Amino acid sequence: MNSSRPVRPVSSLPWFQALLAWLTWLLLCVVAALSSGAQAQGLPVQTHAQLQATLQQWLAARDADTATAQGMADAQKWQNPQDASPQVEVIMGELDPRLKLAPCSRIKPYLPRGANLWGRSRVGLRCEEGARWNVFWPVTVKVWAPALVVARTVPAGTVLEATDLTVARVDLAGGGSPAQRDLTEVVGRTLVRTLTQGAEVREADLKVRRWFSAGEPVRLIVKGSGFQAAASGTALGHGDEGRCARVRMDTGRILCAQPVGDGLAELTL
Template structure:
């Protein structure tokens, strides 16, 4: 009986080894479907309607069985236009490859509705919206026109030209030589005075102010020609 028990134990042990799950086949079709699923999830919150084209995996590429694959966007790549995804086996084999992908995202973006001058502050009538593929546009295009109302242009822009974030700056809250109100606040007490701004400044930027007797102080520019010098 003891010998029979040992024999059965040996057979069962051998069976248990041979019945362990082998790595699942890494077929090109399976990987392509996983890439499609990954892209649909990653692009689900895109700013516009999206579509993509996954380049066929090279049929000469032999991929060993893999239980789990990882898909990611390599550093330096954007999830739009002609880009690349990294497919890597992380369980069952040791391989990885880059897969070219073309992604199109149709968006509405801001352009100049008319010729605009340098230093001009933008209002709603200065901006028109056009539709295009985000992959063919600069990464700094403006999709939300409300976000640039009141900002000023660094340089002239021709009618129909795309507006970009680097072309804009915060509008000047205070101009040079403007008469300003100086406000000092501390412990619930507010003291005000007047002076002349010695430099232009956007809201939140430092501005130097000359007082009546020639004394110069520095404060923070606020809208309405106000300079805060303490709180």
């Protein structure tokens, strides 16, 4: 005897009802998100022009401080202080135009840790009253001041003479190496690469000076807080400018000091 079992509709099964409920909830979430996004587009935003005005005002005060400090240092090296006065030029980049920021009642510009207003850099802008956001505005800072340039094209390997050099205003912040401004620090140095006429002379363009060689006597100046002392020793390695040189003192102690002149090294405690 065959018995037939009633067939339940698919829509009445528990798992199907749960799936249908979940799909309905998901659809409602998508609609709500699209609706809130459309409404958000109508909200007021902090315009980039407002941010730029705040940043420009902040940079103007910093530029004045930079120019004053640099000008006072330059006046000691140049006969006419007016010739040494640097000109600071700030070129502002742009934020991503797609960036939308909520309105802010108080915006604070600041320098991020490790950043300087020199060459390619960036300035932070943080909202401190109202919305909570923080952005970084790219800037390029140029500092125009007199420095040494070559008067003609000078090939690599040339030992520079005074006649090879002249003075022109250059961007001190434009290279990864300091521009040379003291004639006495350049004459007699050897170029490591060819410089075309008018190119500024930077520290990286010059062969490192060797102030003493291994085995030669060295006079060591030891500096500390409120004191300075002199001692003598023997170089255990070559004394190249900008590199630590090991010096054995007459007492037998070995120290690492910075070569600063012919047979001279300094150690700051």
